[in-house]
Amino acid sequence: MQKMLSHGAVVENNWTVLQMPVETVPQGNILVPLKHWLENSTELDQQAGLVGVWLESDEEVEALMDDLAQLPVVALNFPKFVDGRGFSSARLLRDRYDYRGEIRAIGNVIQDQLFMLQRCGFSQFCLADEVNLEAAATSLNDFSDSYQTGADQAEPLFKRLR
Numbered sequence: 001m002q003k004m005l006s007h008g009a010v011v012e013n014n015w016t017v018l019q020m021p022v023e024t025v026p027q028g029n030i031l032v033p034l035k036h037w038l039e040n041s042t043e044l045d046q047q048a049g050l051v052g053v054w055l056e057s058d059e060e061v062e063a064l065m066d067d068l069a070q071l072p073v074v075a076l077n078f079p080k081f082v083d084g085r086g087f088s089s090a091r092l093l094r095d096r097y098d099y100r101g102e103i104r105a106i107g108n109v110i111q112d113q114l115f116m117l118q119r120c121g122f123s124q125f126c127l128a129d130e131v132n133l134e135a136a137a138t139s140l141n142d143f144s145d146s147y148q149t150g151a152d153q154a155e156p157l158f159k160r161l162r
Contacts, residue, residue, distance in 0.1 A: 002126070002129070003133055004104075004124055004125060004126045004127070004133070005114075005124065005125040005127070005133055005136060005137055005140075006102070006123065006124045006125075007123055007124075008137050008140050009137070010133040010134060010137060013126060014028065014029055015028075015029045015030065015031050015050075015052065015073070016028060016029065016030050016031070017030075017031045017054060017075070017106065018030055018031065018032050018033065018036070019033070020033050020035060020036065022036045025044070025047065027048055027049060028048075028049040029049040029050040029051075029052070030047065030049060030050075030051055030052070031051075031052045031053065031054045031073060031075050031104075031106075032044065032051060032052070032053055032054070033053075033054060033056075034053055034054070034055045034056070034059050034063060034064070037051075037053045037064075037067070038063065041067065045070075050072050050073070051071070052071055052072055052073030052074060052075060052101075052102075052104075053067075053071055053073075053074055053075070054074070054075035054076070054077055054104075054106060055074070055075070055076055055077065055089065056077050056079070057076070057077060057078065057079055057083045057085040057086055057089075058085070061074070061089045061092050061093055061097070062092075065097060068093070068097055068099045068101070071101055072101050072102060073101060073102045073103075073104055073124075074093060074099065074101065074102070074103055074104070075103075075104040075105070075106045076089050076090060076103065076104070076105060076106070076122075077106050077107040078105060078106070078107040078108045078109050079107055079108060080108050081108055081110060086105065086117075087116065087117065087120045088120075090103050090117070090120040090121040090122050090151065091120050091121060091151055093121060094120075094121035094151040095121075095151060102123050102124050103121050103122045103123055103124070104122070104123070104124040104125070104126065105117050105122050105124070105125045105126065106126045107126075109125055109126065109127055110127075111127065111131060111135075111136045111139050112139070114136060114139045114140050115139060115140060115141075115142045115143060118140055118152060119146060119150035119151065119152050119153075120150065120151055121150075121151035121152070145157060
């Protein structure tokens with residue numbers, strides 16, 4: 001089974017990411033595409049395992065606004081390194097919609113992004129198989145403090161030093 005980072009620890013990834021078109025829904029914990037969730041959420045509620053939703057970078061988190069309370073995981077896909085829309089989506093989930101579930105980074109996620117992804121509200125990271133996850137976990141602490149606010153720190157440094 002593939003592993004991932006969750007809250008800074010290396011853990012088993014026991015979730016299956018389904019791709020469109022979804023022909024059959026497997027048993028266990030699943031992450032379904034946003035479109036499939038919007039069309040089939042009532043049936044998916046009957047699923048034996050947990051159900052989360054994943055969004056492409058061009059899909060709006062507002063589409064999940066009414067469903068966030070029942071979703072344990074929202075995954076945001078990074079289709080390529082230069083596409084940073086997932087950073088903004090995570091901040092919206094945490095700050096505007098007060099989502100407290102897991103926000104997972106999937107797709108083309110690299111170790112150099114982990115610290116900033118965490119600052120934006122991500123709590124879980126699926127990296128390529130060849131990445132040493134123990135080493136990647138240390139990059140979550142690349143910096144001892146941050147000047148600006150983030151999903152992980154509501155006050156800027158100058159206010160914290162008073």
